[in-house]
Amino acid sequence: MLGFGGVGRALAAQMCALGRRSRLRLCAIVDRSGYVFVPAGLGPREVARLVNAKAAGQSLGSLGTAATPDVALDFIAAHAAQAPVLADVTADETGLLLARAAARGRFDLVLANKKPLAGPQRAVDTLLAAVAAAGRTLRCEATVGAGLPVIASLDGLIASGDRVRSIDGCASGTLAFVLGALESGRALSDAVREARERGWTEPDPRDDLSGRDAARKALILARKLGYRGAPPRAEDLVPRSMRGLSVAAFLQALPRLDGAFRARAEQAARRGRVLRYVIHASPRAASARLAEVPKDSPLGHLRGTDNLFAFRTRHYPDAPLVIQGPGAGPARTAAAVLTDLQALPAR
Ligand SMILES: NC(=O)c1ccc[n+]([C@@H]2O[C@H](COP(=O)([O-])OP(=O)(O)OC[C@H]3O[C@@H](n4cnc5c(N)ncnc54)[C@H](OP(=O)(O)O)[C@@H]3O)[C@@H](O)[C@H]2O)c1
Structure with a gap:
């Protein structure tokens, strides 16, 4: 999960609530300061601790490992799960980062963040081409209308x-x-x-x-x-x-x-x-x-x-x-991201 703000924390909580009913595992959370990475998946107690600490103002760099988002993603990609997925719940210009994650890390991508799809046409073409060339999928339901379909x-x-x-x-x-x-x-x-x-x-x-x-x-x-x-x-x-x-x-x-x-x-x-x-x-x-x-x-x-x-x-x-x-709200937006995550093709 790239970003651990209002939407990211709601998404983490919703994934935990789904528990074994979902084939998804939340393995890594990244913010601007660093990351927490547990390859086997973060348990509900650990997620709750991170959600509370982050909401109280602590950074993931201080709770886990300090790193830039690029370094964090490279590290996670090198140790990634069988079918890695990157959920972008930042509000940043992450287009290049996403293209690299799809190309090198073979991540499927789910976006709540509009910016990578709303920049210059050439940048969007580059991102979509990287996803297609890697045979991955990009979904973006939460970018428009929050939780509305x-x-x-x-x-x-x-x-x-x-x-x-x-x-x-x-x-x-x-x-x-x-x-x-x-x-x-x-x-x-x-x-x-x-x-x-x-x-x-x-x-x-x-x-x-x-x-x-x-x-x-x-x-x-x-x-x-x-x-x-x-x-x-x-x-x-x-x-x-x-x-x-x-x-x-x-x-x-x-x-x-x-x-x-x-x-x-x-x-x-x-x-x-x-x-x-x-x-x-x-x-x-x-x-x-x-x-x-x-x-x-x-x-x-x-x-x-x-x-x-x-x-x-x-x-x-x-x-x-x-x-x-x-058409707003962290919980509804997170639910749309989760719907996209669940709809990804099985790898
Ligand atoms: N809230 C809504 O109702 C709603 C509805 C629809 C869509 N969305 C979209 O959902 C996204 C998230 O919204 P939000 O309300 O959760 O925002 P937020 O509370 O500001 O959280 C943004 C998070 O992204 C992290 N971040 C920013 N740039 C990053 C980067 N380059 N790499 C890694 N992490 C980065 C921030 O890190 P730090 O904590 O280190 O600053 C923060 O944890 C936005 O794109 C927004 O447009 C939101």
């Missing part, structure tokens, strides 16, 4: 010969929650703080507020539809003056934006509309932007961290196929 549904439609023309909707649980909170009169800074405390935001909440995270999801979906154009430029809700701050300084400065967002939400409300951060994906385009939508519409009715994905396809041309539900 968005990728599985899309893959199913494509595999059955349907032609997906476009996917529209709201793909950020965090922005859905924050914009919904504005609608009910809460301050932006207050809503962001709550979303962060609940583990719904990216490690740096500006990744959500900038629209970058939503744009990555739009790009991942569009690429599945054959799009090979430039990554979309998302509409950034964070003013330029606050983009260079540290995370802590940014959170402290956030109340400065409350007034402008309140005004924007009130302006929309006077027109019977609400603010939503919407994405679009098609074979020819990918986009992510803040939009006013009618209050009385499927997007206007979204609540909490709900995501919505409307698929227009040859078989669903007018009334779209819709997937809707909570």
Whole structure:
């Protein structure tokens, strides 16, 4: 497991709870400081100890062996199990690391991390080519819609010969929650703080507020539809003056934006509309932007961290196929990773 944050720790706990009902074994956990590696598999007591220690602020380097992620992976690959799988639950640019793990270590890959699939096209091509050349599999259900079966549904439609023309909707649980909170009169800074405390935001909440995270999801979906154009430029809700701050300084400065967002939400409300951060994906385009939508519409009715994905396809041309539900949360995201892990071909 690469990464041992909110999602990684939830995943470790869920794997332990499955116990002997699963053929998976959790053998190694890696963070930025080092790794813990037990080739025979970590037992539930050891996992619980590591989860608690990491949640309390200790690093894996201090709990196990200090090493960079590259060195850790090389070591683990050299002593790896029969059918190694790497679950990327970081939020980092791990594309090269993953390509190497597939090529040299013959790891299957399961990603909650969007960045390796949402970078420059050439980097994504390199990663997918490395996976294919090694005869391995890459699965990425948790990258879009957290635990919702968005990728599985899309893959199913494509595999059955349907032609997906476009996917529209709201793909950020965090922005859905924050914009919904504005609608009910809460301050932006207050809503962001709550979303962060609940583990719904990216490690740096500006990744959500900038629209970058939503744009990555739009790009991942569009690429599945054959799009090979430039990554979309998302509409950034964070003013330029606050983009260079540290995370802590940014959170402290956030109340400065409350007034402008309140005004924007009130302006929309006077027109019977609400603010939503919407994405679009098609074979020819990918986009992510803040939009006013009618209050009385499927997007206007979204609540909490709900995501919505409307698929227009040859078989669903007018009334779209819709997937809707909570689109954030470490436990749900971990469950989607676990579903992918269980679905890997037996080696
Ligand atoms: N939370 C959600 O609701 C949600 C929903 C859908 C998808 N996701 C995705 O799931 C991923 C994890 O989210 P999270 O909330 O668990 O993040 P998080 O709590 O910040 O945890 C990230 C973990 O990754 C580790 N890490 C970062 N770069 C690394 C590297 N190069 N090599 C090894 N480890 C590295 C960090 O190490 P240190 O501990 O040493 O810093 C940390 O343990 C993200 O990509 C996110 O977009 C999250």
